[in-house]
Every structure is written in structure tokens, then in C-alpha cells.
Amino acid sequence: MQKDFHYYATYCAAIIAGYSHEESLDLCYSAQLVDWCSKTFLSKIKAPLAAATTQLQLELMDARTDLIGLQNITRIWASFHFLPYDLYTKKKGCSKRYQNKYRLICNPNSDLVVDTVNLAKGKGLQAAGIAIHALADTWAHRYFAGTPSLVINNTNYHFYELLPDGTQRAVTFLHNPTEPDDIEKGIFTNSLYQGNENSIMNLGHGRAGHLPDYSFARYKYLPAWGGYEEIIKDNPSDYYHAFCQMICAMKYLRGVNSSFEKDQYDWAAVEPWKTRIQSILEQRRLNADEDWKAFGEQLSGETVTDFDLERYQEEYRSAAPGTKENTFLGRFIFAAMAQKSMVTNKIFKSGSLLAGFSVDFWEKGFRGIKDYRQFVEYVKKEMDHE
Amino acid sequence: MSKIQRLKNIVLGLIMILIGVVMIWFPEEGYVFVTLILSFSLILSGLRSLAYYLLMARHMVGGKSILVRGIILLDLGLFTLTLTDIPKIYVILYLLGCHIFAGMVDIMRAVEAKRYKARLWRYNLAYGIANLSVAVSCLACIRSTGMLVVIYCTGMIYSACVRIVSAFRRTAIVYIS
Numbered sequence: 001m002q003k004d005f006h007y008y009a010t011y012c013a014a015i016i017a018g019y020s021h022e023e024s025l026d027l028c029y030s031a032q033l034v035d036w037c038s039k040t041f042l043s044k045i046k047a048p049l050a051a052a053t054t055q056l057q058l059e060l061m062d063a064r065t066d067l068i069g070l071q072n073i074t075r076i077w078a079s080f081h082f083l084p085y086d087l088y089t090k091k092k093g094c095s096k097r098y099q100n101k102y103r104l105i106c107n108p109n110s111d112l113v114v115d116t117v118n119l120a121k122g123k124g125l126q127a128a129g130i131a132i133h134a135l136a137d138t139w140a141h142r143y144f145a146g147t148p149s150l151v152i153n154n155t156n157y158h159f160y161e162l163l164p165d166g167t168q169r170a171v172t173f174l175h176n177p178t179e180p181d182d183i184e185k186g187i188f189t190n191s192l193y194q195g196n197e198n199s200i201m202n203l204g205h206g207r208a209g210h211l212p213d214y215s216f217a218r219y220k221y222l223p224a225w226g227g228y229e230e231i232i233k234d235n236p237s238d239y240y241h242a243f244c245q246m247i248c249a250m251k252y253l254r255g256v257n258s259s260f261e262k263d264q265y266d267w268a269a270v271e272p273w274k275t276r277i278q279s280i281l282e283q284r285r286l287n288a289d290e291d292w293k294a295f296g297e298q299l300s301g302e303t304v305t306d307f308d309l310e311r312y313q314e315e316y317r318s319a320a321p322g323t324k325e326n327t328f329l330g331r332f333i334f335a336a337m338a339q340k341s342m343v344t345n346k347i348f349k350s351g352s353l354l355a356g357f358s359v360d361f362w363e364k365g366f367r368g369i370k371d372y373r374q375f376v377e378y379v380k381k382e383m384d385h386e
Numbered sequence: 387m388s389k390i391q392r393l394k395n396i397v398l399g400l401i402m403i404l405i406g407v408v409m410i411w412f413p414e415e416g417y418v419f420v421t422l423i424l425s426f427s428l429i430l431s432g433l434r435s436l437a438y439y440l441l442m443a444r445h446m447v448g449g450k451s452i453l454v455r456g457i458i459l460l461d462l463g464l465f466t467l468t469l470t471d472i473p474k475i476y477v478i479l480y481l482l483g484c485h486i487f488a489g490m491v492d493i494m495r496a497v498e499a500k501r502y503k504a505r506l507w508r509y510n511l512a513y514g515i516a517n518l519s520v521a522v523s524c525l526a527c528i529r530s531t532g533m534l535v536v537i538y539c540t541g542m543i544y545s546a547c548v549r550i551v552s553a554f555r556r557t558a559i560v561y562i563s
Contacts, residue, residue, distance in 0.1 A: 040498070056498065058491070058494055058495045058498045059495070061491050061494075061495070062491055062492070062495050062510075066552070067391060068552055068555065091445075094445060095441040095442065097441055097442060098441065098442045098445055101442075150443070150446065151442045151443055151445060151446040151449070154446065154447070154448070156447060156448050195435075195451070195452065195455060197438060197442060197443075222447045223447070224446045224447050224448075225445070225446070225447075226447065227445075227447075228447055356558065357558035358558065359558045367556075367558055368556050368558030369556050369558065370556060
């Protein structure tokens with residue numbers, strides 16, 4: 001998903017869920033920040049690097065794919081962009097190594113998405129934004145895993161776009177990341193084929209290009225893990241489901257709904273705008289920022305300011321040590337660390353080391369990455385307040 | 387990282403440093419050793435591909451290509467091992483390629499980091515310049531077998547040090563339930 005959905009559509013969903021204009025802006029800002037909070041960004045504001053929620057293209061190119069590097073990559077992408085569907089699923093006749101990767105395949109309505117929303121409950125709008133980002137991505141990024149893996153994430157020449165007139169067209173993939181996708185001609189950019197299992201080119205939906213990120217796209221292909229069974233991906237339908245599920249999650253986070261469960265969609269709340277939303281989702285273009293923004297402004301009657309990465313940086317930088325957690329970015333950073341820690345723990349408990357080791361603080365005390373000491377102090381302070 | 391993985395990294399790192407130092411000490415024999423390493427790395431890649439096919443890629447759409455790759459690499463490795471002398475130019479091209487690629491990536495990262503006003507850009511630029519300097523040294527020392535071995539070994543000792551340092555890194559994630 002892109003800014004149009006993570007920022008503007010999230011704003012719309014927040015307004016429909018009953019948040020005020022200002023709250024909705026904070027929530028959608030946090031949801032969009034997940035796609036920008038890289039090690040480079042954190043280094044610039046002198047924040048703990050372990051809070052990274054994404055990796056920039058060149059960070060990925062430079063990322064080590066040794067054991068530690070792979071665990072770091074998996075922690076970031078599985079926690080925020082590709083929540084695993086079933087960490088205990090079994091596939092017959094497979095090695096443990098294959099099965100561990102297979103278990104990281106993302107799909108909506110997982111236990112982890114419920115855990116993610118529950119974790120954000122009562123933790124502020126920044127945590128809510130992170131949870132909503134992860135939830136929305138489970139729909140866009142389904143069938144791919146947030147870890148480099150050829151055997152899971154690869155695609156091949158059997159890749160067709162299903163066009164609105166009912167015909168289908170073979171997708172042409174090129175590998176130049178600076179070339180924009182040509183929707184009219186069906187030419188898209190994807191990552192280069194690399195026969196190495198752990199190559200960064202095989203991370204997430206890289207081999208399918210940006211097709212999962214476009215709300216209008218419908219396509220069919222053979223996923224590497226699917227045993228030659230074709231998958232049809234219907235993004236307009238998936239994105240609509242995501243939108244309606246986001247509203248359920250937001251209503252739970254606001255305290256309107258008593259719980260958030262799998263497979264819940266607030267169809268009724270969206271019904272008055274169903275045609276308009278579906279028309280925005282179906283439009284064939286590289287981004288739908290303007291339409292979502294106009295829709296949001298119509299819903300709230302307020303101006304929706306554009307996403308500005310610089311907005312809260314000075315507030316964080318100038319805050320005195322020990323008070324940074326009270327800033328906007330401070331709250332975002334600790335919410336990101338909590339989410340990463342939770343997902344890593346779930347993967348670790350399932351018997352897989354793909355996301356690294358997880359140490360329960362209450363059982364074994366502090367062990368591990370130094371940045372997390374700040375997180376522990378923060379949690380202790382929060383508990384004292386409570 | 388488990389204790390065994392840490393231990394493996396330390397032992398491998400120490401072995402690499404030892405080999406590097408010995409090769410620098412005896413550059414003429416070292417050159418033969420470098421070519422041997424290249425041949426064995428082909429054989430090892432072939433075997434790894436075959437193992438990868440059996441454990442993972444046989445479940446993948448189009449996984450047979452991995453099997454074919456494994457057989458070809460293994461065959462090529464065994465073939466090069468039977469040659470008594472690998473032309474020096476291949477070794478130089480291998481070193482040159484590695485360092486130019488690493489250097490370019492580091493410099494591109496430095497440019498990106500600077501654009502984001504991140505502090506890391508100086509380190510990236512320094513790594514990039516160092517890698518490109520090594521590539522230039524390879525070209526300059528095209529006639530000196532000894533210097534070639536020194537350059538190769540320096541890279542190997544550096545990797546070994548990174549491996550050992552990473553074995554001591556804290557990697558666990560704290561979880562507060």
C-alpha cells in the first residue's frame with residue numbers, strides 16, 4: 001500500500017470511526033510514518049535504531065544477509081508490513097527450514113493481527129496508527145512473507161493482469177527502479193531474479209513489483225509456495241475489506257466496540273459512501289492521493305494537511321533526555337518497539353529463529369539489544385503511572 | 387544468535403585470519419592458495435545448491451532450475467580443480483568486481499543518507515572510498531602476485547574481524563508481556 005491508503009484513506013476511516021479531525025490526522029500520520037521510519041531517519045533524529053519500522057531501498061541493498069542481518073530484516077518486515085498468518089501451520093514432507101519460512105506468509109485475519117490491535121489499545125494514537133498500518137498491509141501483501149525467501153516470494157513468467165474489460169494481459173516486468181510503472185502498457189518494475197534463497201531481491205512482494213500496492217490491480221500468478229496452483233488477487237475487493245476492518249479496529253481502540261475479532265467488517269458504517277470508495281479504489285492510476293484527500297475533507301469539513309516527514313523532528317530533537325517519550329515521535333518510537341518485540345516473541349515461541357531471540361524481561365531480566373533498555377525504562381514508567 | 391552460532395563465527399573468523407596471515411607471509415604459495423579457494427568455492431556452491439534443492443527448492447514453482455544450477459557449478463568446480471594454473475587475470479577481475487560493486491553501493495548509500503541529513507553518511511562514504519581504492523590498487527598491482535595476495539587477504543581478514551565482532555553483538559529482543 002502507498003501513501004494514498006496509509007495516509008489519506010486511513011484519515012477517512014478514522015473520521016468514519018468517530019475520531020476528531022486532529023486525532024485522525026495524528027493517527028494517519030503515524031500510519032504513514034511506518035513507511036518512513038528507517039535507520040537513516042532515526043539516526044538523523046538521534047533516536048534508538050532498534051525502532052526502525054522500514055528499510056530504505058539503499059539500506060536494503062547494503063544490508064548484510066548473514067544470520068543477524070536476516071533476523072533484523074525479518075523483524076522489521078514481518079512486524080509491520082507482512083504479519084504472518086499462522087505460525088503453527090504444517091506442510092507435509094517439508095524440512096523445518098522450509099516450514100519456518102512458509103509459516104511467515106502473510107494473510108488477513110490472523111491471530112497476530114488481533115494481538116497487534118490489542119497491543120495498541122490504550123497506548124495512544126501513534127500505537128493505533130502502527131496497528132492500522134500493519135492490519136491494512138495484511139490485505140495488500142497477502143501471499144508474501146516479510147523475510148527474504150526465494151522459495152516463498154518468487155514469481156515467474158506466468159503473471160497476468162486482469163483488465164476491467166474482462167480480458168487478461170501478460171505483465172511485462174523490468175528491473176529499473178527509477179522507471180515509473182506504465183499502467184497503460186502493462187509494464188511494471190520488479191526486483192531482479194536472484195537464485196540465492198536469502199537475497200534481498202526475494203524480500204516480500206519485490207518479485208511482483210508494486211502490483212500489490214495498487215488498489216485497482218487485479219492479477220493472477222503462480223506463487224512460489226503454491227504447488228503450481230494459480231492465485232487470483234483482487235485488490236479492489238481486498239482494499240475495501242481492509243477499509244471496513246480498519247474502522248472496526250479503530251472503534252475498538254476508541255472504546256466504542258468492546259472487542260476486536262477476526263473477520264469483522266463495519267459494512268454498515270461505510271455503506272453511505274460505498275460507491276464513492278469503490279470508485280476511488282477502481283481508478284487505474286499510480287496513486288489516488290487527491291481523491292482520498294477530497295473524500296476526507298468532505299467527511300470532516302476540514303483541510304487535510306499533506307504528510308510532512310519533518311513535522312515532529314525538531315520537537316523530538318529539542319526535548320530534554322528523559323522527556324522524549326512525551327513527544328509525538330517518542331511515543332511512536334516506543335509503540336514501534338513494543339510491536340516489534342511482540343511479533344518477534346511470537347515467532348520465537350513458534351520455534352523459529354528467523355526473527356531472532358526473544359527474552360522475557362520479567363523472567364530473565366534485561367538481556368539483548370541495548371536500545372531496548374530505553375524501552376524497558378519507558379514501560380516501567382508507564383506501569384508506575386498506572 | 388545461539389551459543390553454537392557464536393562459537394562457529396569466532397572459530398571461522400580465527401581460521402580466516404590465520405589463513406590470511408600465512409598467505410601474506412608466503413605470497414607465491416599464497417597465490418596458488420587463492421586459486422584453490424576459488425575452485426573449492428565453486429564446488430561448495432554446487433553442493434550447497436544441491437542441498438538447497440533437496441531441502442527447500444523442490445517445493446518451489448520452477449525449483450528444478452536450482453537442481454540444474456547445482457550440477458553445473460559442481461561440474462565446473464571439479465573441472466577448474468583439475469587445471470594446474472588459473473590465469474591471474476581471472477583472480478584480478480574477481481577482486482576488482484567485488485570491490486567496485488561494494489564501493490558503489492556504499493557511495494550511493496552515503497548520498498542517500500546525506501539527503502536525509504543522517505549522520506551515517508560519512509562512514510558510508512569512507513567505506514565506499516576505501517573499497518574503490520582497493521579496486522584501483524588491484525589494477526595498479528596487476529603484475530605483482532604478492533600485492534594481489536595481500537589485497538585478497540586484507541579483505542579476508544576484514545571479513546573475519548566483522549564475523550568475530552558480530553559473534554559478540556547483543557541480538558536478543560526484549561519482550562515485556
